[in-house]
Amino acid sequence: MEIILISLCFATLLAFFFLKQILNRTATIKVNLPPSPWRLPVIGNLHQLSLHPHRSFGSLSRRHGPLMLLHFGSVPVLIVSSADVAHEVMKTHDLKFANRPIGIAANKILKSGRNLILSSYGEYWRQMKSLCVLHLLSNKMVRSFEKLREEELNLMMEKLKKATSSSSSVNLSETIFNMVNTVLSRVALGKKFSDEKSTVNVKKMMRALIDASTVFPVGDYIPYLAWIDTIRGLDHKLEEVIKSHYDFLENVVREHEDEGGDKEKADFVDMLLWIQKEKPNGFEIDSQDIRLIISDIFIAGTATTSTLLEWTMTELIRHPETMKKLQEDIRTHSRSSSYVTEEEIGNMKYLKAVIKEILRIHPPGPILIPRQLSEDVKLKGYDIAAGTQVIINAWAIQRDRATWGSDAEEFKPERHLNSALDFQGQNFMYIPFGSGRRICPGIGFAMALAEVTLANLVNRFNWEFEARTAGDDDQYHLAEAFGIEVCRKTKLTPRRRKRDAIEEDDIDQDEREPIPGDDCEVIVDDVGDEVADENEEHGVAVREVIVEGQSLSNYLEILLAMTMRRIMTVETMYGTTIQYRILYHQTMRKRKQKGNLMWIQYHLMKF
Numbered sequence: 236m237e238i239i240l241i242s243l244c245f246a247t248l249l250a251f252f253f254l255k256q257i258l259n260r261t262a263t264i265k266v267n268l269p270p271s272p273w274r275l276p277v278i279g280n281l282h283q284l285s286l287h288p289h290r291s292f293g294s295l296s297r298r299h300g301p302l303m304l305l306h307f308g309s310v311p312v313l314i315v316s317s318a319d320v321a322h323e324v325m326k327t328h329d330l331k332f333a334n335r336p337i338g339i340a341a342n343k344i345l346k347s348g349r350n351l352i353l354s355s356y357g358e359y360w361r362q363m364k365s366l367c368v369l370h371l372l373s374n375k376m377v378r379s380f381e382k383l384r385e386e387e388l389n390l391m392m393e394k395l396k397k398a399t400s401s402s403s404s405v406n407l408s409e410t411i412f413n414m415v416n417t418v419l420s421r422v423a424l425g426k427k428f429s430d431e432k433s434t435v436n437v438k439k440m441m442r443a444l445i446d447a448s449t450v451f452p453v454g455d456y457i458p459y460l461a462w463i464d465t466i467r468g469l470d471h472k473l474e475e476v477i478k479s480h481y482d483f484l485e486n487v488v489r490e491h492e493d494e495g496g497d498k499e500k501a502d503f504v505d506m507l508l509w510i511q512k513e514k515p516n517g518f519e520i521d522s523q524d525i526r527l528i529i530s531d532i533f534i535a536g537t538a539t540t541s542t543l544l545e546w547t548m549t550e551l552i553r554h555p556e557t558m559k560k561l562q563e564d565i566r567t568h569s570r571s572s573s574y575v576t577e578e579e580i581g582n583m584k585y586l587k588a589v590i591k592e593i594l595r596i597h598p599p600g601p602i603l604i605p606r607q608l609s610e611d612v613k614l615k616g617y618d619i620a621a622g623t624q625v626i627i628n629a630w631a632i633q634r635d636r637a638t639w640g641s642d643a644e645e646f647k648p649e650r651h652l653n654s655a656l657d658f659q660g661q662n663f664m665y666i667p668f669g670s671g672r673r674i675c676p677g678i679g680f681a682m683a684l685a686e687v688t689l690a691n692l693v694n695r696f697n698w699e700f701e702a703r704t705a706g707d708d709d710q711y712h713l714a715e716a717f718g719i720e721v722c723r724k725t726k727l728t729p730r731r732r733k734r735d736a737i738e739e740d741d742i743d744q745d746e747r748e749p750i751p752g753d754d755c756e757v758i759v760d761d762v763g764d765e766v767a768d769e770n771e772e773h774g775v776a777v778r779e780v781i782v783e784g785q786s787l788s789n790y791l792e793i794l795l796a797m798t799m800r801r802i803m804t805v806e807t808m809y810g811t812t813i814q815y816r817i818l819y820h821q822t823m824r825k826r827k828q829k830g831n832l833m834w835i836q837y838h839l840m841k842f
């Protein structure tokens with residue numbers, strides 16, 4: 236009995252001793268987690284998110300701080316909402332945060348090979364990224380597609396001109412998406428694949444892929460509910476769109492192989508086939524890699540660039556004063572009224588400021604592309620475990636009043652005019668293209684296309700929203716769609732603003748519309764007294780037109796002079812001469828009973 240009692244006491248002592256050890260150890264490894272809002276069992280914080288996650292994260296972080304830990308189901312997700320923390324993630328600890336989380340959609344995509352957007356950081360990814368930066372999206376390569384951009388833009392402008400000639404509205408969202416998609420098709424694949432002759436419609440394929448990858452995958456966050464994805468057909472849908480996309484790309488690559496993959500033709504597939512053969516810088520790629528790189532470029536480049544342009548046009552139409560300033564900037568630096576060239580855009584500071592401001596206030600990818608932490612890290616004193624997903628809320632960072640001031644929510648391109656701030660990933664308060672190792676490699680490509688498109692859209696036409704019968708206009712035009720790229724919820728369908736000119740129906744115009752109400756502008760009609768007299772209310776009647784000392788009378792002569800020189804001396808009816816800078820000109824035709832009359836109308840600014 237005594238022995239039993241002694242043994243029991245000894246066992247209790249031992250248990251106490253070990254328990255103390257265990258409790259001590261637990262206390263020493265207690266982790267300091269970032270602040271979190273309360274969460275529900277099973278779904279975690281998912282019930283606190285809306286269809287616009289960047290907005291939900293923004294309002295949660297205003298209460299819980301710029302470094303906040305949420306749980307999507309069972310998955311820990313770190314939300315970064317300040318420039319300061321973004322700097323820690325994408326600069327100080329960039330390497331540890333350089334992986335991407337692999338969910339159901341990514342798994343299906345990567346089943347067919349490795350790719351750039353989704354692959355984990357490592358040797359393969361490094362090679363793919365430098366291949367893109369050095370060979371496909373380099374400045375030289377971007378410049379080499381200038382002519383192609385011009386061709387596609389001119390086609391788009393022609394379509395717009397026809398569509399808007401009767402003052403009817405036009406689906407500008409769709410028009411822009413089609414143009415961007417066609418440019419990418421030609422650059423990457425060598426042809427359009429979206430015209431009537433084509434059996435495959437790349438545009439539809441892209442839309443299907445974007446739509447399928449936007450669906451929220453329940454199984455990614457609550458694994459034992461993954462069957463829901465199967466029942467609602469998400470698995471099947473993803474497999475279907477990914478397969479048709481890859482089958483199509485495989486055919487394109489095969490066609491290029493059959494044609495010999497000529498580097499000089501230099502679409503992306505040709506270039507990649509050349510790299511496969513020659514292995515420059517030791518790059519080793521196979522046909523599967525080629526398909527996936529091309530696919531990455533389509534996925535990452537189409538909706539982002541068209542979304543940027545869609546928001547730019549929306550904000551410009553909402554702010555006519557800004558639109559007018561932009562038109563002035565373009566007209567001051569552009570020689571031709573029919574096409575603004577990329578070279579001319581180099582000097583257009585206001586245009587660049589407008590685009591920068593849109594990327595700030597409506598970043599096409601408001602929460603960047605999620606990342607995943609590869610090893611434990613201490614961030615601002617908090618412990619973050621390996622495997623945690625990371626969402627960088629660029630939208631909230633770029634509207635943060637602490638760094639952008641009290642007018643952070645307002646659209647004000649002027650704030651960029653005398654600022655050295657750029658989007659190359661060095662300023663963490665402004666990261667529309669991300670930063671660090673994972674920064675977007677398509678910045679040059681996107682900017683070249685966006686700038687020239689915008690310049691030509693606002694140079695040739697004046698735009699206005701269609702009148703709506705009811706509802707708040709701002710709410711309607713600023714409503715955002717649900718998706719990875721956050722575009723407008725409703726399609727942008729503006730129309731061309733009506734001219735103030737005489738007998739609208741009687742006039743065909745070749746060039747652009749005058750800017751109504753622009754009081755520094757003088758309109759001069761040429762040639763022929765009859766017409767000049769008839770239109771006196773529109774400007775000064777002209778006796779003689781002298782371009783830099785040369786008296787001109789012939790239409791072609793004047794046109795030629797217009798394209799080559801920009802200063803004009805006008806001798807008025809009263810015998811005085813005034814020097815003007817030519818803003819642009821229009822060819823006017825008027826149908827008369829006895830035949831047609833044609834004359835040129837100059838829009839001049841006093842020199």
Ligand code: HEM
Nearest residue numbers: 352535536539540543600603604668669670673675677681
């Ligand atoms: C306005 C247009 C665009 C915007 C706003 C944009 C934005 C972004 C962002 C935010 C990222 C993630 C960066 C990060 O994780 O830090 C990204 C990645 C990427 N973008 Fe863009 N992008 C645009 C256009 C393009 C274009 C035109 C291309 C190609 C032609 C492109 C190709 C890529 C690729 C391949 C990646 C993945 C990079 C990686 O994971 O390493 N993007 N982009």
